[in-house]
Amino acid sequence: MTTEKKVKVQLIKSPIGTKESHRATVRGLGLRGINSTSELEDTPAVRGMINKIAYLVKIV
Template sequence: MARIQIKQVRSIIDRPERQKRTMQALGLNKIGAVREVENTPAIAGMVAKVGHLIEVTEL
């Protein structure tokens, strides 16, 4: 599987609880936080739901 780098670029303050939990599941908790993960269908779905809060780079 391909790996992707996910970086949080916007705050989760005043976001719905579902989006906050998705960000937590991705391992992001602060602006500027970066995680490298496998691009599985589950991760791709989470990325799609919070795409307005993150920046994605393919590795």
């Protein structure tokens, strides 16, 4: 059994007024309202999504 690394992200800024693709990325990460958190597997794809919307989220 492998221990998968996890990364926890929190939405700290509203995606209102941002690009449609950035709003879609926020939803793709499982984030809803401000201060919502999501725990995800630490994969290159997830890291890329976090980097794309780094100005909206923080890693907890």
